[in-house]
Amino acid sequence: MSTVEEESDTVTVETVNSVTLTQDTEGNLILHCPQNEADEVDSEDSSEPPHKRLCLSEDDQSLDDSTPCISVVAVPISENDQSFEVTMTATTEVAEDEINEGTVTQIQILQNEQLDEISPMGNEEVSAVSQAWFTTKEDKDSLTNKGHKWKQGMWSKEEIDILMSNIERYLKARGIKDATEIIFEMSKDERKDFYRTIAWGLNRPLFAVYRRVLRMYDDRNHVGKYTPEEIEKLKELRIKHGNDWATIGAALGRSASSVKDRCRLMKDTCNTGKWTEKEEKRLAEVVHELTSTEPGDIVTQGVSWAAVAERVGTRSEKQCRSKWLNYLNWKQSGGTEWTKEDEINLILRIAELEVSDENDINWDLLAEGWSSVRSPQWLRSKWWTIKRQIANHKDVSFPVLIKGLKQLHENQKNNPGHQLPENKCGSGLANTNSSSGVQHVQIRVARLEESTGNAPSPMAALQIPVQITHVSSTDSPAATVDSETITLNSGTLQTFEILPSFHLQPTGTPGTYLLQTSSSQGLPLTLTTSPTMTLTAATAPSSPEQIIVHALSPEHLLNTSDNVTVQCHTPSVIIRTVAAEDISSSVTQTELAVDPDIQSADLTDPPDTLGTNTFPDDIHQSKLSDEEQSAYSEDDASKFSSRNSRELMDGVMVRTEEDASLKQDEDSHSDLPSTYVTEDLGSPTIEEQVDQPTIDDETVLIVPSSHGFIQAADDIDSESVLPLTTLTDPILQHHGDGSHIIGSSLGSPDSEDSKDVEDLVSCH
DNA sequence: CTCTAAGGTAAGGGTAATGAATATAT
DNA sequence: GATATATTCATTACCCTTACCTTAGA
Numbered sequence: 001m002s003t004v005e006e007e008s009d010t011v012t013v014e015t016v017n018s019v020t021l022t023q024d025t026e027g028n029l030i031l032h033c034p035q036n037e038a039d040e041v042d043s044e045d046s047s048e049p050p051h052k053r054l055c056l057s058e059d060d061q062s063l064d065d066s067t068p069c070i071s072v073v074a075v076p077i078s079e080n081d082q083s084f085e086v087t088m089t090a091t092t093e094v095a096e097d098e099i100n101e102g103t104v105t106q107i108q109i110l111q112n113e114q115l116d117e118i119s120p121m122g123n124e125e126v127s128a129v130s131q132a133w134f135t136t137k138e139d140k141d142s143l144t145n146k147g148h149k150w151k152q153g154m155w156s157k158e159e160i161d162i163l164m165s166n167i168e169r170y171l172k173a174r175g176i177k178d179a180t181e182i183i184f185e186m187s188k189d190e191r192k193d194f195y196r197t198i199a200w201g202l203n204r205p206l207f208a209v210y211r212r213v214l215r216m217y218d219d220r221n222h223v224g225k226y227t228p229e230e231i232e233k234l235k236e237l238r239i240k241h242g243n244d245w246a247t248i249g250a251a252l253g254r255s256a257s258s259v260k261d262r263c264r265l266m267k268d269t270c271n272t273g274k275w276t277e278k279e280e281k282r283l284a285e286v287v288h289e290l291t292s293t294e295p296g297d298i299v300t301q302g303v304s305w306a307a308v309a310e311r312v313g314t315r316s317e318k319q320c321r322s323k324w325l326n327y328l329n330w331k332q333s334g335g336t337e338w339t340k341e342d343e344i345n346l347i348l349r350i351a352e353l354e355v356s357d358e359n360d361i362n363w364d365l366l367a368e369g370w371s372s373v374r375s376p377q378w379l380r381s382k383w384w385t386i387k388r389q390i391a392n393h394k395d396v397s398f399p400v401l402i403k404g405l406k407q408l409h410e411n412q413k414n415n416p417g418h419q420l421p422e423n424k425c426g427s428g429l430a431n432t433n434s435s436s437g438v439q440h441v442q443i444r445v446a447r448l449e450e451s452t453g454n455a456p457s458p459m460a461a462l463q464i465p466v467q468i469t470h471v472s473s474t475d476s477p478a479a480t481v482d483s484e485t486i487t488l489n490s491g492t493l494q495t496f497e498i499l500p501s502f503h504l505q506p507t508g509t510p511g512t513y514l515l516q517t518s519s520s521q522g523l524p525l526t527l528t529t530s531p532t533m534t535l536t537a538a539t540a541p542s543s544p545e546q547i548i549v550h551a552l553s554p555e556h557l558l559n560t561s562d563n564v565t566v567q568c569h570t571p572s573v574i575i576r577t578v579a580a581e582d583i584s585s586s587v588t589q590t591e592l593a594v595d596p597d598i599q600s601a602d603l604t605d606p607p608d609t610l611g612t613n614t615f616p617d618d619i620h621q622s623k624l625s626d627e628e629q630s631a632y633s634e635d636d637a638s639k640f641s642s643r644n645s646r647e648l649m650d651g652v653m654v655r656t657e658e659d660a661s662l663k664q665d666e667d668s669h670s671d672l673p674s675t676y677v678t679e680d681l682g683s684p685t686i687e688e689q690v691d692q693p694t695i696d697d698e699t700v701l702i703v704p705s706s707h708g709f710i711q712a713a714d715d716i717d718s719e720s721v722l723p724l725t726t727l728t729d730p731i732l733q734h735h736g737d738g739s740h741i742i743g744s745s746l747g748s749p750d751s752e753d754s755k756d757v758e759d760l761v762s763c764h
Numbered sequence: 765c766t767c768t769a770a771g772g773t774a775a776g777g778g779t780a781a782t783g784a785a786t787a788t789a790t
Numbered sequence: 791g792a793t794a795t796a797t798t799c800a801t802t803a804c805c806c807t808t809a810c811c812t813t814a815g816a
Contacts (some may be wrong), residue, residue, distance in 0.1 A: 133769070260774070
């Protein structure tokens, strides 16, 4: 089975013109299509803009339960240069009941002149909307009447990415270093068309883009909490300047909207803390009065909170709104308590909606007639807290998140009060919380960013997937049958966090290993795989969990020498690799035993370095530098030789991280039980289940025979990590070198992450 | 001078994250 | 009863839209 082939077969790209197709680190395909070529081929009449047709066809043989979702945006590079880029994001939604056989998605990409009548792919109105500066009702009505729709509300990460790359392109094309020059220094005339240009591909009114950009680049924004001194000064300035927010802001070093917002919060007459019964009663009266409703009626919209606050007298509009929507409205209308069943119901109902984007959820509808729901807004915040049970909820697609939550609650239902197996590492992993039930093999997917140090090397590999088969373990042996396959879309590097103790064993299939774990602690291993590797995670009925690692395609098996590099700094880890010829024997070739009580250093990347931060000065990503990598050798050099990641090309690197989940989840301050879910692109794979001997509590790191045994002593100091081990698979020995891919992913330094690297120790 | 596109302001409804208080479990 | 942990309630920094206003240039 070769998932590589499946993927490349299922998506065929036809272009009319000669184009360059590259892939960025996010998995986006970027089509570079020069105008002149397009003209030659497409149209003799230069007045007629050329049609560029990109045809994506879907072969569903291997994707029978997935629906591809492809969005396309066109981005002009500059005014003069009429070439443009198409950024295409292809995602696969989980939609079990939807089998689209032979789905062919056609996308037409047109030049701006034709924006108004383009094919029905969802991007047709984009430009019309994003090129229009409209704020009046008439403008909007006019566009709405023409059938245009546009996005409102919070900007998604994807949108911000598009915006950022548009800006970057604009700057590059004009040789401008800093966008703030344009935004804050240039005259209208000088920056002519700036906003129009950067709005390309965004289905938002130009005005919205403008606002967003101003906020983003205003360094007086995001200043943080107001100090008491600032508040005092603000009060004075307010008296002096009234509502001249710009002046007040300038005096305080804050943005105008920031000081305006802050002033809204500080009414002199405002009480704080718990509401008195009298206040609550007053609030209820006022709300009903102003909305012409009766006590008992549900009121969640159409309330002028400023007016309410004025009448209530003792609270600000925000306080009033919050109190009403999160409590009073529900109490008044005789609401019932929110239960665990409600929580499960919520997940199921959201799942039933089959929306691909969380923003598509109609909370009003969802809340309707649900007595324990206090308000749509409240329900949404409830969802937010539920969502955070998945530690990496930010990194996974919405359908995947839903699936993960369903599974999580399924497990909780099936195993109420189930205690997890021994937790020898004592890492305090969120998902091992006893009240949250069981978490089994949870593989976290994180993408390492492409190094900026290297040339923007177009990724040759298109969507090379890594497959993970995840068999959820419940107490019933039957669960093994219920395997789910997870296909990871990875052109570049993938990082997986798996369980802290495991070992690799051959499965009988050449190039296939079983990575067996003995703990349910979803901690500290990060598996970085080459595009040609498959990870199969499974849980045997009797536990321990197993992860099968194997190469994807026979060619790769035959032609490459895949190194499996394992690095861990957790105690008690067994990793075994066995020569292909040796498959049946599963003989230990090299053994490395580590003191189970070793406390390892922290190797975790902060979550924001994985691309969640949206601000210009924060767009650096986690990378590993050569220098940092060379630092490995300093660690425990007597026992383990260092190995530059560039050499690991087509290998699997297992890197341990301490308390990864906690760090990853640092934004969820309440230590909710968390679990990781994996990107599940739904490609089914039948993985052969091989009987595996249960490993005992002692874990041993076993390294390949080709380099001899390396026996780790028990005296590894507590700050040191387990060695990075290169496991050479003889089967894969002639594997082609793809080092540039990993090299580009790991090549650049980033101070934030230097700790990561310093803690790495390699050996082979 | 008028018209209009582009830029801008203030107000207010909203979200997401955090902190404080309270409840519950150990 | 003390402590730890979870949950709820309250707060706040920041976001986004709406409804206007202003200005520069055609």
